[in-house]
Amino acid sequence: MAVKWIGDAAQELGITPLDAVEILASRQEYPMNGLVDEDRFKTLRLMRSGKRLEASASQAIPVPERHASPMTVPVSAPAPPVPEHPPFAAPVFAAPPAPVVVAPPPPPAHVTPAPPPVRPPVGEATSVTAPLQTIPGRDGERTVILSPVDPKS
Amino acid sequence: MGLLKDFLRIEADRRGALAALRLEAQSHRLQIEEIGAEAKRKRDEVAMIEEWLHRLAEDVARTEEQLLEIESRREDHDREAHERKIEAVRSSLENDRTDGHRISEDFRRLRSAFEIERARLLAEADTGRMMDNFFQIEAFLKDTGTPIPDAARKALMKERQDLMGRIGPLVAPPPAPEGVFKATVVYSALEEGEPTAVVAVGLPDEAEPSGAHDLAALLLYGSYASVVEKIGPGVPRPRREEGAVIYEQPAGSRAPDEAALDLFLAVKGGLEKAAAAAGVPCELTGVFLEPEIASAVFPRGGETRRF
Numbered sequence: 001m002a003v004k005w006i007g008d009a010a011q012e013l014g015i016t017p018l019d020a021v022e023i024l025a026s027r028q029e030y031p032m033n034g035l036v037d038e039d040r041f042k043t044l045r046l047m048r049s050g051k052r053l054e055a056s057a058s059q060a061i062p063v064p065e066r067h068a069s070p071m072t073v074p075v076s077a078p079a080p081p082v083p084e085h086p087p088f089a090a091p092v093f094a095a096p097p098a099p100v101v102v103a104p105p106p107p108p109a110h111v112t113p114a115p116p117p118v119r120p121p122v123g124e125a126t127s128v129t130a131p132l133q134t135i136p137g138r139d140g141e142r143t144v145i146l147s148p149v150d151p152k153s
Numbered sequence: 154m155g156l157l158k159d160f161l162r163i164e165a166d167r168r169g170a171l172a173a174l175r176l177e178a179q180s181h182r183l184q185i186e187e188i189g190a191e192a193k194r195k196r197d198e199v200a201m202i203e204e205w206l207h208r209l210a211e212d213v214a215r216t217e218e219q220l221l222e223i224e225s226r227r228e229d230h231d232r233e234a235h236e237r238k239i240e241a242v243r244s245s246l247e248n249d250r251t252d253g254h255r256i257s258e259d260f261r262r263l264r265s266a267f268e269i270e271r272a273r274l275l276a277e278a279d280t281g282r283m284m285d286n287f288f289q290i291e292a293f294l295k296d297t298g299t300p301i302p303d304a305a306r307k308a309l310m311k312e313r314q315d316l317m318g319r320i321g322p323l324v325a326p327p328p329a330p331e332g333v334f335k336a337t338v339v340y341s342a343l344e345e346g347e348p349t350a351v352v353a354v355g356l357p358d359e360a361e362p363s364g365a366h367d368l369a370a371l372l373l374y375g376s377y378a379s380v381v382e383k384i385g386p387g388v389p390r391p392r393r394e395e396g397a398v399i400y401e402q403p404a405g406s407r408a409p410d411e412a413a414l415d416l417f418l419a420v421k422g423g424l425e426k427a428a429a430a431a432g433v434p435c436e437l438t439g440v441f442l443e444p445e446i447a448s449a450v451f452p453r454g455g456e457t458r459r460f
Binding site for chain 2: 005006007008011017018021022024025026028030031032033034035
């Protein structure tokens with residue numbers, strides 16, 4: 001397992017050594033010999049972005065770009081109707097407003113439903129301890145973990 | 154006859170009354186003389202008392218002058234003691250820094266040579282075989298369940314000694330300097346403005362960039378890690394001023410003395426742990442500073458270098 005000096009690890013991650021010390025010490029994981037193993041290096045890599053945000057004090061956090069298409073599209077105001085064939089050539093006193101070009105909404109992402117869970121046949125052992133009992137319910141078979149309380153008892 | 158008799162009686166009465174008045178006048182004259190003598194005596198006493206009072210007033214004035222002089226000397230002594238304490242704190246921190254620098258250099262030299270030797274040994278072809286033999290012999294000698302004849306034990310120990318001489322740096326603990334890292338950790342509670350706990354220790358400068366053989370960086374990072382562990386993340390970073398590493402922590406709702414003690418224990422514990430991890434003997438002494446001394450030695454907002 002590769003071991004790094006905490007100063008080198010911090011430089012590699014673009015933070016100061018005391019940032020790295022604070023990250024590890026706040027998780028009670030700082031090695032007193034200053035040598036960072038791979039697990040701690042992964043911790044530093046995961047936590048460094050949060051550390052930078054904390055160090056930036058009260059600054060606006062930029063909204064990350066959305067790489068995936070949104071499931072909702074903004075609805076713009078309808079454009080004024082433009083006659084296709086003007087009946088006569090009327091004098092134009094002012095330039096008509098440019099038609100708003102609305103990009104067609106992206107097609108909704110195709111969501112593939114998850115396949116139904118494969119249930120073993122009734123009575124088949126599904127665990128190493130004991131088979132789970134199933135009872136019919138409104139939505140299908142239901143696994144019985146705790147036996148229902150008998151109101152007569 | 155009757156008239157003469159009356160005249161004689163009247164004359165006798167007048168003489169008797171005159172004698173009585175003379176006696177009374179004499180008595181009053183004596184009384185006046187006594188009063189005069191008493192007055193003279195009192196005047197003498199008053200004069201003597203006035204002279205005493207005058208002397209007492211002179212004594213009072215002289216004593217007041219002496220008191221003023223003593224007060225002035227006391228202020229001078231206080232000022233001198235204040236300056237001497239400040240100088241003593243600075244000198245102690247500077248001495249700790251110098252001593253620490255020497256031990257740090259020894260540490261760096263020993264560990265660098267050790268690492269170079271380890272790298273050289275690891276690059277040799279038969280190092281792995283020798284290490285394997287060494288650890289097998291170690292395990293065999295430590296196994297108390299298997300009786301070993303004396304001759305065999307002697308041969309094994311000799312072989313172990315030979316291997317130790319050849320691959321020692323690979324199986325021995327890393328070397329540590331002979332000196333002891335001694336430092337005085339001073340702490341105080343500043344109560345001017347926002348109550349703040351302050352802890353300072355004289356540490357040598359860490360190398361730039363630091364490395365695994367940098368004892369100063371190990372101690373600094375270890376102390377800061379201990380502060381974060383015991384007080385929590387978000388504590389102010391230490392700053393370096395005139396060679397001393399200074400930790401400051403607002404006391405918040407706690408008593409400043411209590412906050413100072415907690416910060417001191419955290420820094421001291423971290424330094425001890427870091428020194429132990431580096432294999433360097435460590436002796437730390439904690440000294441509480443009077444707030445006015447601490448304010449003078451560690452002014453807020455001075456020429457400092459934040460890490």
